[in-house]
Amino acid sequence: MDSPYWPSPAAPQANYRDYQRQRQMTLGDLLLENRIILLQGEIHDGNANELVMKLLYLQSENRQRFALPHAKMMIHQPYGQVGGQVSDIEIQADEIFKTREVLNEVLAQHTGQPIDRIRKDTDRDFYMHAQAAKDYHLVDDILTRPPVAQEEEES
Structure with a gap:
């Protein structure tokens, strides 16, 4: 079997x-x-x-998105290596801009943040601790230890 x-x-x-x-x-x-x-x-x-x-x-x-209390989140723009002739670099740069806009739209949809705020925040590395990420709606909740019952503490 x-x-x-x-x-x-x-x-x-x-x-x-x-x-x-x-x-x-x-x-x-x-x-x-x-x-x-x-x-x-x-x-x-x-x-x-x-x-x-x-x-x-x-x-x-x-599923819900969770973070640990001491977690740090970062959002940023997509980037990649480009090279070749000028026309190739222009094509690759155009694709990066398109990808950036798609990612910004996905973040806006899932966080409920205005697209202009997402564009501003992803322009450079944007760091958040767990509570800020929760307020930003990147995560749904912060995982902590469940409260211990009074009887369990005494034993």
């Missing part, structure tokens, strides 16, 4: 290329990436647990 946590060595693999990298995935992982869950064969503890894990993973797609 295959472990639900390790793919079978004979499991078909697929090369998957997203916008940043290429990676090898099982077909089940590729389906999950596209929010499709496949259940095959009899239901037993192993595949039932795997199914529940996948459902929990998909449910958490709209």
Whole structure:
């Protein structure tokens, strides 16, 4: 019986290329990436647990963003190396400006900040401690230790 946590060595693999990298995935992982869950064969503890894990993973797609109390966040403009002839540099610079505008729009959408503020803040490195990041809406909450019950402190 295959472990639900390790793919079978004979499991078909697929090369998957997203916008940043290429990676090898099982077909089940590729389906999950596209929010499709496949259940095959009899239901037993192993595949039932795997199914529940996948459902929990998909449910958490709209997960909250957390920071630790002493965390520091930084947002900044995209940049990259450019080189070549002047026309190549112009093309690459134009792409960086387009990427910057897309990133600014994504940040504005997810933080609720006005696009002009995002443009100003990403013009240079902009650092925030955890509370400032929460106020900026980069994170939803700051993780701290849960309060300890009075009885637990005495023991």
